[in-house]
Amino acid sequence: MSAVSVPDNAGQQPAHAWLLASRPATLPAAAVPVIVGGGVALYERGHILPLVFAATLVAALLIQIGTNFANDYSDFHRGADHDGRLGPVRVTQSGLISHESVRRGIVVAFGLAALLGCYLAWIGGWPIILIGALSIGCGLAYTGGPWPFGYHGLGDVFVFLFFGVVAVTGTAYLQTGTWSTVALLASLPVGFLVTNILVINNLRDLPTDLTAGKITLAVRLGDRATRYQYALFALLAYGVPGVMTFTGISRQRWLLLPWISAPLAFVLVRQVLRGLTGRDLNPMLKRSGLLLLSFGLLFTAGLIFARTSFA
Numbered sequence: 001m002s003a004v005s006v007p008d009n010a011g012q013q014p015a016h017a018w019l020l021a022s023r024p025a026t027l028p029a030a031a032v033p034v035i036v037g038g039g040v041a042l043y044e045r046g047h048i049l050p051l052v053f054a055a056t057l058v059a060a061l062l063i064q065i066g067t068n069f070a071n072d073y074s075d076f077h078r079g080a081d082h083d084g085r086l087g088p089v090r091v092t093q094s095g096l097i098s099h100e101s102v103r104r105g106i107v108v109a110f111g112l113a114a115l116l117g118c119y120l121a122w123i124g125g126w127p128i129i130l131i132g133a134l135s136i137g138c139g140l141a142y143t144g145g146p147w148p149f150g151y152h153g154l155g156d157v158f159v160f161l162f163f164g165v166v167a168v169t170g171t172a173y174l175q176t177g178t179w180s181t182v183a184l185l186a187s188l189p190v191g192f193l194v195t196n197i198l199v200i201n202n203l204r205d206l207p208t209d210l211t212a213g214k215i216t217l218a219v220r221l222g223d224r225a226t227r228y229q230y231a232l233f234a235l236l237a238y239g240v241p242g243v244m245t246f247t248g249i250s251r252q253r254w255l256l257l258p259w260i261s262a263p264l265a266f267v268l269v270r271q272v273l274r275g276l277t278g279r280d281l282n283p284m285l286k287r288s289g290l291l292l293l294s295f296g297l298l299f300t301a302g303l304i305f306a307r308t309s310f311a
Contacts, residue, residue: 037171164191
C-alpha cells in the first residue's frame with residue numbers, strides 16, 4: 001500500500017469533505033427502509049407515531065454514515081483504497097481528512113445513533129436493543145476488525161438483511177408493537193434494491209478488490225454472474241408487490257404502484273448487462289439509489305392508499 005501524505009490541517013477540512021465522507025448517494029439505503037416500514041404501519045394501523053418515526057429515521061441515517069466512515073477508514077488501512085481506485089474520492093486515502101479525525105467521526109456518528117437508540121429501546125424493548133447493537137457492530141465489522149465479512153463475500157447478505165428485512169420490519173414493529181407478514185414481504189424488495197447498490201460498487205471494484213485481497217461476492221462470482229445478480233434482484237424486487245396483490249395477502253391493486261418505476265429499472269439493468277466497467281459504473285451507483293428511492297416512495301404511497309381504500 002503506497003503511503004499517502006496527510007495534510008497537518010486535514011482534521012479541519014470544510015464541511016464538504018465530511019459530506020463526501022458520508023457518501024450521500026448511499027443514504028437512500030438507510031432512509032427508504034424506514035419510510036417503507038412507516039408505510040406498513042400506516043397500512044396496518046392507520047397511523048404512525050411521528051416522534052418515534054423521526055428518531056428511527058435519524059438513527060438509521062447515523063448508522064449508515066458511521067458505517068461509511070468506518071469503511072473509508074478500514075479500507076484505507078487494509079490497502080483496498082489506493083491511488084488506482086476507480087470509485088469516488090475517499091477522504092482517508094486522499095488525505096482530505098486525517099485518519100484520526102475519521103476515527104473520531106465514527107465514534108460520534110455511532111454514539112449519536114446509540115443515544116437515539118436508547119429512546120427507541122424504551123419504546124420497543126429488547127428486540128430494538130438487539131437490532132441496534134447488531135447494526136452498529138456489523139457496521140464496524142463490515143470492513144474492520146479481525147475478520148471483516150465484507151472481505152469474505154458476505155457483504156451482500158449483511159446489506160440485504162440489515163437494510164432490508166431488519167430495517168423495514170424493525171421500523172414497523174416500533175410503530176405497531178407486532179411482527180407481521182406484510183412487513184416481512186415489504187422488506188424483501190427493499191433489500192433486493194439496496195443490495196443492488198452494493199452489487200454495482202463491487203462490480204466496479206472487482207479488479208482492484210481482487211488485487212487487494214478483498215474477496216467480495218462479485219470477486220467470487222465473476223463479472224458476468226454479478227451482472228446477472230443485479231438483473232435478478234431487480235426482477236425479484238418488482239415481483240414482490242405482484243405476489244402481495246395477487247395471492248390474497250393484500251388484494252389491493254395500490255400495492256402495484258411501484259411498477260411505475262419499472263422503466264427506470266429496465267434501463268439500469270440493460271446498461272449493466274451491456275458491460276459497463278470501471279469508472280463508467282460510478283453514475284450507476286447514484287441511479288441505483290434513485291431507483292430504490294422512487295420504488296420505496298411509490299410502495300409507501302401504495303400502502304397508504306390501500307389502507308384508505310378499505311378503511
